[in-house]
Amino acid sequence: MFDRIARRYDLMNDLMSGGVHRWWKRRLVALAGTPAHPGAKALDLAGGTGDVARLLEARGWDVSVCDPSDGMMDVGRARTRATSRITWVSGVAEELPFPDASVDLVTISFGLRNTTDREAALREAVRVLRPGGRFLCLEFSTPHPLVRGLYDLYSATVIPELARLFSRDPEAYRYLTRSIRVFPDQEGLRLMMLKAGFAEVQVRNLFFGIAALHSGLRPVPGLTKDPVS
Numbered sequence: 001m002f003d004r005i006a007r008r009y010d011l012m013n014d015l016m017s018g019g020v021h022r023w024w025k026r027r028l029v030a031l032a033g034t035p036a037h038p039g040a041k042a043l044d045l046a047g048g049t050g051d052v053a054r055l056l057e058a059r060g061w062d063v064s065v066c067d068p069s070d071g072m073m074d075v076g077r078a079r080t081r082a083t084s085r086i087t088w089v090s091g092v093a094e095e096l097p098f099p100d101a102s103v104d105l106v107t108i109s110f111g112l113r114n115t116t117d118r119e120a121a122l123r124e125a126v127r128v129l130r131p132g133g134r135f136l137c138l139e140f141s142t143p144h145p146l147v148r149g150l151y152d153l154y155s156a157t158v159i160p161e162l163a164r165l166f167s168r169d170p171e172a173y174r175y176l177t178r179s180i181r182v183f184p185d186q187e188g189l190r191l192m193m194l195k196a197g198f199a200e201v202q203v204r205n206l207f208f209g210i211a212a213l214h215s216g217l218r219p220v221p222g223l224t225k226d227p228v229s
């Protein structure tokens with residue numbers, strides 16, 4: 001599906017969110033901060049067309065994008081300057097082609113929802129992180145009841161209309177609204193992260209909870225608070 005929508009993916013994101021997704025991604029990258037040492041490695045899972053990867057690279061991270069859609073990564077490569085050192089790796093989050101404890105930061109933006117086995121994807125993120133390394137997940141979440149009605153109306157009317165007018169694959173955008181509805185809420189994802197083995201899990205709501213940023217650390221024995229079992 002992502003191969004089919006790749007060429008218009010960024011345009012549709014800008015139209016559907018009024019550009020707000022760019023601000024959310026900048027928030028994610030601000031939380032990642034600058035790398036603690038030269039050559040620190042960041043892995044952007046489900047990295048698609050590389051928005052987050054380019055922002056991380058600009059902050060000094062040595063970035064790999066991992067995504068199963070060559071169509072999305074081809075668009076990303078074409079949008080990335082020739083001198084970029086981003087590496088593009090074909091693979092799924094549930095079975096990462098990276099060694100244990102080999103990266104300092106794992107990010108995933110609007111990608112966890114699309115994995116078929118979220119628990120496996122979270123466990124894999126823990127595995128590839130070095131102890132003390134950070135995981136950051138930006139994803140749609142459950143909005144505050146005050147904005148819920150307006151948000152549901154927008155999803156049911158404006159998004160299908162934008163998809164009809166601008167996308168060659170409106171079914172993909174029906175999938176989008178369905179997948180958001182069945183994704184765990186803020187607390188549900190927090191508990192999944194703890195169960196997968198992350199410590200010090202924190203949640204930040206964006207735009208009244210329309211999206212949320214979850215962060216967690218691969219535990220360092222004796223230093224980070226232990227995850228619950």
Ligand SMILES: C[S@@+](CC[C@H](N)C(=O)[O-])C[C@H]1O[C@@H](n2cnc3c(N)ncnc32)[C@H](O)[C@@H]1O
Binds near residue numbers: 047048049091092114
């Ligand atoms: C909604 S796009 C997000 C792209 C980008 N991260 C962003 O924020 O714009 C979802 C991405 O997840 C990828 N994807 C789907 N299934 C996946 C999986 N099992 N593991 C990793 N990525 C996956 C898709 O190919 C697609 O590029």
